[in-house]
Amino acid sequence: MTLLTIDExxxxxxxxxxxxxxxxxxxxxxxxGLMGANGSGKSTLLKAIADLIPYSGQICWRGQPIKKLPLxxxxxxxxxxxxxxxxxxxxxxRDFVALGRLPFEDRNKNGGKKILxxxxxECDLADLxxxxxxxLSGGELARARIARVIAxxxxxxxxxxxxxxxxxxxxxxxxxLLQEKVSEGLTVFLVLHDLSxxxxxxNRLILLKEGCILVExxxxxxxxxxxxxxxxxxNSRYCVTDGIPYVVPTYPxxxxxxxxxx
Amino acid sequence: xxxxxxxxxxxxxxxxGLVFLFFLLSLSLGPSDLTxxxxxxxxxxxxxxxxxxxxxxxxxxxxxxxxxxxxxLGLAGAALQGYLRNPLAEPGIIGVSTSASxxxxxxxxxxxxxxxxxxxxxxxxxxxxxxxxxLQSLAGRNASALTVVLAGVAISSFxxxxxxxxxxxxxxxxxxxxxxxxxxxxxxxxxxDQVAIALPFMAVxxxxxxxxxxxxxxxxxxxxxxxxxxxxxxxxxxxxxxxTALAVGSATSITGTIGFVGLVVPHLLRPFVGNRPKLLLSAxxxxxxxxxxxxxxxxxLLPFKQELKLGVIxxxxxxxxxxxxxxxxxxxxx
Numbered sequence: 001m002t003l004l005t006i007d008e009x010x011x012x013x014x015x016x017x018x019x020x021x022x023x024x025x026x027x028x029x030x031x032x033g034l035m036g037a038n039g040s041g042k043s044t045l046l047k048a049i050a051d052l053i054p055y056s057g058q059i060c061w062r063g064q065p066i067k068k069l070p071l072x073x074x075x076x077x078x079x080x081x082x083x084x085x086x087x088x089x090x091x092x093x094r095d096f097v098a099l100g101r102l103p104f105e106d107r108n109k110n111g112g113k114k115i116l117x118x119x120x121x122e123c124d125l126a127d128l129x130x131x132x133x134x135x136l137s138g139g140e141l142a143r144a145r146i147a148r149v150i151a152x153x154x155x156x157x158x159x160x161x162x163x164x165x166x167x168x169x170x171x172x173x174x175x176x177l178l179q180e181k182v183s184e185g186l187t188v189f190l191v192l193h194d195l196s197x198x199x200x201x202x203n204r205l206i207l208l209k210e211g212c213i214l215v216e217x218x219x220x221x222x223x224x225x226x227x228x229x230x231x232x233x234x235n236s237r238y239c240v241t242d243g244i245p246y247v248v249p250t251y252p253x254x255x256x257x258x259x260x261x262x
Numbered sequence: 263x264x265x266x267x268x269x270x271x272x273x274x275x276x277x278x279g280l281v282f283l284f285f286l287l288s289l290s291l292g293p294s295d296l297t298x299x300x301x302x303x304x305x306x307x308x309x310x311x312x313x314x315x316x317x318x319x320x321x322x323x324x325x326x327x328x329x330x331x332x333x334x335l336g337l338a339g340a341a342l343q344g345y346l347r348n349p350l351a352e353p354g355i356i357g358v359s360t361s362a363s364x365x366x367x368x369x370x371x372x373x374x375x376x377x378x379x380x381x382x383x384x385x386x387x388x389x390x391x392x393x394x395x396x397l398q399s400l401a402g403r404n405a406s407a408l409t410v411v412l413a414g415v416a417i418s419s420f421x422x423x424x425x426x427x428x429x430x431x432x433x434x435x436x437x438x439x440x441x442x443x444x445x446x447x448x449x450x451x452x453x454x455d456q457v458a459i460a461l462p463f464m465a466v467x468x469x470x471x472x473x474x475x476x477x478x479x480x481x482x483x484x485x486x487x488x489x490x491x492x493x494x495x496x497x498x499x500x501x502x503x504x505x506t507a508l509a510v511g512s513a514t515s516i517t518g519t520i521g522f523v524g525l526v527v528p529h530l531l532r533p534f535v536g537n538r539p540k541l542l543l544s545a546x547x548x549x550x551x552x553x554x555x556x557x558x559x560x561x562x563l564l565p566f567k568q569e570l571k572l573g574v575i576x577x578x579x580x581x582x583x584x585x586x587x588x589x590x591x592x593x594x595x596x
Contacts, residue, residue: 047486050486050489050490051489052486052489052490071492071493071494072492074492075490075491075492076492078490079490080486080487080490081487082484082486082487085484087482087483087484088347088481088482088483088484089347089482089532089537089538089539090537091482091536091537091538092536095536095537095538096482099479099480099482099483099491100491102476102479102480102491102492103491103492105476108267132537148483152491
């Protein structure tokens with residue numbers, strides 16, 4: 001089922017074009033990855049979908065122009081998590097996660113509290129809920145941020161590098177958590193830089209290059225050496241070991257033969 | 263959250279008790295030995311009695327101004343710190359106080375204050391509103407907090423320069439003396455009529471600021487994530503800036519510049535409300551009232567030949583506090 005339709009989306013900052021006529025669809029219940037070199041327009045695309053920056057073109061939510069959705073309804077439907085940053089004030093983890101309920105204004109009501117507790121539990125933060133967010137490690141803060149956005153029970157989650165700066169264990173924890181939420185019906189559209197995690201966890205992938213979509217499709221078909229050479233100027237191998245796909249990038253570019261899949 | 267709301271309720275109860283106590287003390291202190299009980303025992307028929315006049319013409323306006331101006335400054339300080347996400351912010355930072363002072367000084371300077379004393383509060387509010395409108399146009403529709411601060415500093419500096427210009431060219435030394443003393447900031451020698459004019463504007467300002475609690479909580483996450491939670495930031499900014507202009511502008515026009523209350527109070531109370539910007543608003547309003555009432559009681563008790571101005575004592579407490587905060591922040595950055 002199509003959740004979001006992006007049609008001829010363009011964004012300019014001053015006179016510089018950042019995104020040029022981007023067109024694609026997001027299907028419900030999938031993890032869709034967004035990749036591309038630095039400056040290719042990934043964060044801008046996420047912000048445009050979240051209506052945080054001006055854009056031209058059309059974004060439709062279940063066939064209706066998203067601009068027609070009231071601001072509060074949009075906030076309840078689409079969760080947005082920008083690149084990692086500490087909150088301005090050192091709130092407790094519980095108060096921080098509770099910010100996700102702001103569009104519902106039910107932080108102090110029973111229904112809201114239950115959802116809040118569920119999000120804290122799902123993100124394994126129960127033991128840390130009274131700790132201040134400034135006292136959390138990078139991995140714990142990443143989980144708290146995910147819990148905050150999950151607490152809003154959105155239909156679509158837009159995540160800008162949610163695992164940047166995390167060690168492999170915490171990266172896997174976050175990706176597994178997202179996979180679990182997607183199995184419950186959530187749709188995740190996220191910016192990633194790790195090709196192997198993208199290969200393993202995303203259902204579909206969009207590769208951006210200089211503000212345009214280079215290629216879009218099922219992850220396994222997108223992550224071939226030709227596309228990656230075009231998008232990142234690297235050579236690479238797409239491999240599968242014990243049923244787990246991964247990508248090995250190499251630098252500088254040299255001729256490598258594509259190995260047999262499987 | 264349960265622990266926080268318990269702390270919050272306890273903090274509000276203690277602060278309310280302190281405000282009530284200091285308000286009564288403010289009514290009971292003065293050069294004459296009259297206490298609150300002497301006023302209480304007066305009947306309706308004694309309206310021309312000296313005791314009655316001291317109460318209604320001198321002490322009551324002073325106590326009400328201490329309460330309301332303190333509330334305005336504390337509340338506006340908490341709101342601005344929340345909006346700018348900067349613990350060093352205070353109402354003066356967006357130029358509202360200085361612009362209100364400038365417009366009031368113009369009324370002084372032109373001599374209109376002698377014939378039309380009530381023009382002063384209106385001038386202050388006009389000055390504050392002008393500062394806000396200039397700020398809005400300087401900063402633009404989707405300005406960041408930093409742009410708002412820079413625009414505010416520019417307005418504040420320019421208003422300060424114009425006040426200096428007025429003082430420089432003042433032909434009448436008595437007017438200069440009056441302006442300088444007014445600028446020092448005080449709640450003494452003001453009438454109930456001045457309170458009555460400023461109070462409705464302050465009340466609207468308080469309502470606008472108290473109403474901004476949830477967007478301020480959202481802004482803890484940064485502007486983009488706050489907007490993604492369904493808040494229109496341009497509207498939030500307008501609400502906060504106009505709320506500050508009304509509350510602080512009208513207060514300043516009556517009392518002159520009373521600095522640092524909006525800086526010190528939110529900082530002291532933040533740990534008691536779990537650092538939550540929404541809870542800090544009402545706590546800082548009460549804390550500001552308690553601080554200004556205490557400072558105003560202190561100036562009456564200090565054994566100086568001439569009564570110290572309230573703005574001087576808040577600056578003497580606030581400026582070292584401000585320096586300590588800067589050192590603390592520098593250390594945390596290093």
